[in-house]
Amino acid sequence: xxxxxxxxxxxxxxxxxxxxxxxxxxxxxxxxxxxxxxxxxxxxxxxxxxxxxxxxxxxxxxxxxxxxxxxxxxxxxxxxxxxxxxxxxxxxxxxxxxxxxxxxxxxxxxxxxxxxxxxxxxxxxxxxxxxxxxxxxxxxxxxxxxxxxxxxxxxxxxxxxxxxxxxxxxxxxxxxxxxxxxxxxxxxxxxxxxxxxxxxxxxxxxxxxxxxxxxxxxxxxxxxxxxxxxxxxxxxxxxxxxxxxxxxxxxxxxxxxxxxxxxxxxxxxxxxxxxxxxxxxxxxxxxxxxxxxxxxxxxxxxxxxxxxxxxxxxxxxxxxxxxxxxxxxxxxxxxxxxxx
Amino acid sequence: xxxxxxxxxxxxxxxxxxxxxxxxxxxxxxxxxxxxxxxxxxxxxxxxxxxxxxxxxxxxxxxxxxxxxxxxxxxxxxxxxxxxxxxxxxxxxxxxxxxxxxxxxxxxxxxxxxxxxxxxxxxxxxxxxxxxxxxxxxxxxxxxxxxxxxxxxxxxxxxxxxxxxxxxxxxxxxxxxxxxxxxxxxxxxxxxxxxxxxxxxxxxxxxxxxxxxxxxxxxxxxxxxxxxxxxx
Ligand SMILES: [Zn+2]
Numbered sequence: 210x211x212x213x214x215x216x217x218x219x220x221x222x223x224x225x226x227x228x229x230x231x232x233x234x235x236x237x238x239x240x241x242x243x244x245x246x247x248x249x250x251x252x253x254x255x256x257x258x259x260x261x262x263x264x265x266x267x268x269x270x271x272x273x274x275x276x277x278x279x280x281x282x283x284x285x286x287x288x289x290x291x292x293x294x295x296x297x298x299x300x301x302x303x304x305x306x307x308x309x310x311x312x313x314x315x316x317x318x319x320x321x322x323x324x325x326x327x328x329x330x331x332x333x334x335x336x337x338x339x340x341x342x343x344x345x346x347x348x349x350x351x352x353x354x355x356x357x358x359x360x361x362x363x364x365x366x367x368x369x370x371x372x373x374x375x376x377x378x379x380x381x382x383x384x385x386x387x388x389x390x391x392x393x394x395x396x397x398x399x400x401x402x403x404x405x406x407x408x409x410x411x412x413x414x415x416x417x418x419x420x421x422x423x424x425x426x427x428x429x430x431x432x433x434x435x436x437x438x439x440x441x442x443x444x445x446x447x448x449x450x451x452x453x454x455x456x457x458x459x460x461x462x463x464x465x466x467x468x469x470x471x472x473x474x475x476x477x478x479x480x481x482x483x484x485x486x487x488x489x490x491x492x493x494x495x496x497x498x499x500x501x502x503x504x505x506x507x508x509x510x511x512x513x514x515x516x517x518x519x520x521x522x523x524x525x526x527x528x529x530x531x532x533x534x535x536x537x538x539x540x541x542x543x544x545x546x547x548x549x
Numbered sequence: 550x551x552x553x554x555x556x557x558x559x560x561x562x563x564x565x566x567x568x569x570x571x572x573x574x575x576x577x578x579x580x581x582x583x584x585x586x587x588x589x590x591x592x593x594x595x596x597x598x599x600x601x602x603x604x605x606x607x608x609x610x611x612x613x614x615x616x617x618x619x620x621x622x623x624x625x626x627x628x629x630x631x632x633x634x635x636x637x638x639x640x641x642x643x644x645x646x647x648x649x650x651x652x653x654x655x656x657x658x659x660x661x662x663x664x665x666x667x668x669x670x671x672x673x674x675x676x677x678x679x680x681x682x683x684x685x686x687x688x689x690x691x692x693x694x695x696x697x698x699x700x701x702x703x704x705x706x707x708x709x710x711x712x713x714x715x716x717x718x719x720x721x722x723x724x725x726x727x728x729x730x731x732x733x734x735x736x737x738x739x740x741x742x743x744x745x746x747x748x749x750x751x752x753x754x755x756x757x758x759x760x761x762x763x764x765x766x767x768x769x770x771x772x773x774x775x776x777x778x779x780x781x
Contacts, residue, residue, distance in 0.1 A: 253776065260618065260771070260772070261773070263619070263622060264766075266622075267622045267625060267763050268761070270629070271630075271633050271760045275760075285634050301619050304585050304626075305622055306626075307585055308588070308622070308624075308626035308630070309627070309630045310630075311588075311589040312589060315592070315593055316604075316630065316631055316635070317634065318602075538589045538590050538593065539586050539587070539589075540586070541583070541585070541586055
């Protein structure tokens with residue numbers, strides 16, 4: 210077989226509360242992408258409990274693996290490469306996927322690539338947009354991460370900006386909880402924001418004007434909580450739709466503004482959005498509108514590829530492999546891995 | 550029949566291959582490195598030395614707990630993947646039973662694995678001729694409670710496992726000449742014991758399913774406990 214052509218990658222992702230396995234052909238074609246979410250189990254704890262996540266992963270991993278092979282209509286013998294998330298994420302959860310992946314790579318005598326989960330989110334876009342090629346500017350936003358990067362190549366990411374405190378998705382979840390929305394709150398905020406008035410409360414756009422590509426969301430979160438307290442003290446009615454819309458606008462203004470500022474500075478004609486928050490309708494609309502105005506093409510993945518999934522890990526694993534980045538069976542899990 | 554066995558429930562990584570009733574390889578290492586980094590390379594080294602591959606193995610056996618939650622999951626995930634890949638049987642073996650199996654033909658054997666906060670994972674076994682009978686099922690116990698029970702119910706006791714090292718002075722003080730400590734070589738888990746117990750289970754038809762095999766933690770998570778206590 211010619212290296213990288215007609216190549217099947219079996220990918221495993223267990224970094225948080227989704228157990229996922231996928232089979233990917235040549236890095237961009239999804240033959241299967243099975244995602245088993247544990248969200249209903251963690252909901253009653255108000256967030257992901259690491260030990261419970263690990264326990265669920267080990268119970269379901271082989272079922273998900275078999276389902277991924279069956280759906281792709283392939284067997285273990287057809288697989289050419291193993292890709293697995295090695296970080297960032299919950300250490301115990303990551304170790305279930307990594308142990309499975311190493312055993313498969315050794316047993317099948319095929320190469321293994323440890324994938325950076327954040328890079329995986331970016332690569333979800335290569336699956337949905339067959340024409341997309343680096344270089345581009347990229348905003349990665351999820352419950353755990355907020356990064357602005359410049360992608361100079363398929364595996365060459367330059368970290369430009371990051372959150373100094375909470376991730377954007379984390380702020381969504383916390384504000385959602387404060388207005389009585391269930392976990393995870395991001396999608397609920399997005400839904401309510403569509404009908405609320407985003408000008409009803411002028412929440413701060415934190416460090417939007419400073420000459421930095423870093424973000425900060427904890428001040429905004431505090432501003433929302435303070436506002437809610439004041440309203441309660443004055444016995445005024447809280448319109449959750451308006452709070453949701455005003456809060457979401459404050460987050461999105463900063464994300465969109467800094468992303469385009471970087472794209473223009475680097476003369477990028479492409480802006481890629483990735484991560485769980487890339488599924489946010491408000492963000493998608495705002496990015497597209499601004500993109501039209503600035504003459505910059507905006508890309509984001511289909512909603513299913515915005516969540517944590519193994520297909521994106523398979524894509525990232527493939528691009529790493531063809532660029533010569535192969536791991537070994539002694540590879541370490543890296544719970545605090547950053548994007549390069 | 551070739552049996553591959555591993556145990557990663559404590560700091561010791563151990564891997565062995567049994568060929569019928571003959572032990573053909575065993576490798577144990579306790580080092581300051583995660584099981585995740587050394588386990589598959591260790592299995593590879595043992596099999597390479599024996600000029601075997603995963604496909605030559607007929608039965609996979611693994612310590613299923615109790616012990617370190619993360620360690621157990623690394624071992625079980627690895628062996629489930631091997632069994633899945635080769636479509637060969639897998640058998641989970643109690644970590645405590647395997648420890649007791651290191652000390653054959655003693656009257657009462659009490660393996661102990663440190664469970665922190667003055668507790669041990671433990672069980673009480675009795676050798677009846679050639680077979681190991683369970684007197685007390687595996688559980689988590691405060692060391693003092695275990696020692697009380699042993700003191701009032703048993704005479705000739707042999708202890709092993711890392712818990713017997715951690716609490717050595719207390720065990721000596723309480724059980725005095727009723728207790729003997731294991732030799733160093735039999736104090737820690739040995740994969741050869743895992744293999745042999747798995748083979749016995751296999752002969753009795755007690756095979757596990759690689760889809761559903763999971764650790765016997767013996768302890769619920771803190772979050773589950775808190776939720777249950779709130780619900781009361
Ligand atoms: Zn993610």
